[in-house]
Amino acid sequence: MGFFPPFTDDHLQRYFRILQEGTAVRRHFDLLKWLQGEVQHYLPHEILLAAWGDFGSNNVQYDIISPLPGLRTAQLQLARLSPLLRVSYNRWIEVGRIPCVSRVCEAQLDVSGILQGDGAAHCPFGRALRNMRSSLFHGISDERGHHDCLYVVFSSKDKLDDSTLIAMEILLPYLDTALRRVTPLPQHSCRPSLLADAPEYDLHGLSEREVEIMTWVRKGKTNAEIGSILRISSYTVKNHLHQIFRKLDVYNRVQAISKIEQRVGHG
Template identity: 70%
Template sequence: MGLLSSLPADHLQRYFRIIQEGLAVRQHFDLLTWLQGEVQHYLPHEIMLVAWGDFNANAIQHDIISPLPGVRTAHSELTGLYPLLRASYNRWVELGRMPCIASASDRLNGEYLVGYEDSRQQCSLGKALLSMRSSLLHGISDKRGRDECLYVIFSSQDKLNDSTLSAMEILLPYLDTAMRRVAPLPQRSCRSSLLALGTESQGLSEREIEIMDWVRKGKTNAEIGSILCISSYTVKNHLHQIFRKLDVYNRVQAVSKVERRARHG
């Protein structure tokens, strides 16, 4: 409580409100809503990249929390992200496992820590990272095991400064607690299987293609909403637009038409 005790009353109230809301997080949509709420006052960002596991053994998993279209865990490949995560982890360790900030011009071992560009990461996440101007990273080590958890936030503006370092130190334990309550999302190829089938030509937006890919896998609106960090109502609205564009009346007809067009080009 050392950092908190030195804050003025209005900031204390805001921090306690943020912490209380964080303790209520149970699923990815809750996590996204929390991070895009008052947390933004102290940790302004568009993308949060989380990686955990045994970094020394190269046995890690990752998760992405972002409101940006298509920037999702399910559409990112760890192989493409690994150089960025490794460089970030190495920097964190070299700085004594303390929070640190990087700008778009910072490099470590030849890798940019912000605006990372890699030919294997040509998806929405890779493109979004190119527009980021600053990042902040911090992590938590498990003293009873070998796992560590690294948190990297990215901002498209140069908003990250010393005050955000202090905020990260205060909020990291509660962020980590919230993350551990949320089941990790499926991880797969950067481009969805529908994109691989060339269905962009059917007039569907990237978000609509995401949704149709999960519809093909038998997911309900609520499940799709949880995976994409949007409400089931928003999924329903997207499906109405998809049906209109495909000139169909239901999910079965939509899936059938998409697959038929994909097979026949």
């Protein structure tokens, strides 16, 4: 796009207030309050879905910001969101990485897969989308981090006009900056893969948390990375590992991984 019409003094003052309030965002609640404030004047919506990572390999993380009851990041599954994110991302690429407005209808949601599969009727995100009429998406390509950030807003309004496209292009850098300052909420996670792989009758007495930690150890994550993923301190991870080594009768991570994989292989 790149072309913005002249704004009145009232518009300029409101935009200035919005940008100023955006710089104060530090917590998830701050982000919600900011988006539900004067931002709504230019970008009316009930749901913001933010996703970042490698969309080609489906290695993405996501966050939901919405005042709607039950619509929380921790309650959503990436497997259910992935088709919708893929459709939106591909569409954004097709239109030349510019903001784009789209109608939301049940047929489109069926195509994206959000309303299909087991449990779709009980998915809070799917239920909420049934009441949405319009969507707008735009993204930012991180040339240094080599990943993309996609933002999709859903609105109950029948139509989002060109002014919302302009608003999205103006606000997106500030939205992206605000989101990066906020610690992401825990995402829905299925039972750790180690629990699925290892024989149920013999997990060496490991607790579910210890099994979860070993899952990430097997993926090559450091204590600090595991702590960030599980939202615990690296010191707590270290203490868990000491207990794991004791239970497995090993002395280090390599031996622990080897023993677990031997057990899984013989299961």
